[in-house]
Amino acid sequence: MNPIAYVTAKSIIEIPFMLLLALGTLGIGGFVMIDFNTLNFWFMVLIFLSVLLAFKAIAQETALTIKRMILAMLRYVIVWFTVFLFSEIWIGKDDEYLPFQLLFFVSPFRLVLQAFIYLDFTKTDFSCGDSLSMFTSAECVDTFSGEKVLKIVRNFVFPIVQSSVDVLWSVFVTLMIALAFKVIEFGL
DSSP: OOHHHHHHHHHHHHHHHHHHHHHHIIIIIIIIISOOOGGGHHHHHHHHHHHHHHHHHHHHHHHHHOOSHHHHHHHHHHHHHHHHHTTSSSSOGGGSOHHHHHHHHTOHHHHHHHHHHHHHHTTOEEOTTOTTOSSOTTTOSSOEEHHHHHHHHHHHTOTTOOSOOOHHHHHHHHHHHHHHHHHHHHHO
């Protein structure tokens, strides 16, 4: 069997279903229930699609490389937990030693979270008079732009938050991680 024909046929089937999954998940859960910023809807769908493809590639590679099902599931959970751990939510990249710092660069979850947070906060103003405002009256001085809020949150709370993120680069790197796992999968 020709591997290129197999990958093409499989991609023609998988990518539209992953797109429907991304639209359904973000459309209802993200934009209706959580009220994400609707100005960046298609960018968020693209980011979510790329991370779905990356984790699907990791799962397929794991299923093909390990013959015993329970060990394959264990490895996938370990990989998922490692990706989640090195996403800069709890541990900053600068707080780790050099060998572990390399894991931050191959974590698709880190890139996706940075892009999601950036897209949700940009082009948004936070004012003191809103009932949904995150600022109390004692902190209210002015209207804050989303970019200023991102800088405040980065300095005081989360190192993952960036005041500027190249969204297409995040999608590209996430897709390259998926492609790397696909190459491993077909190389075996």
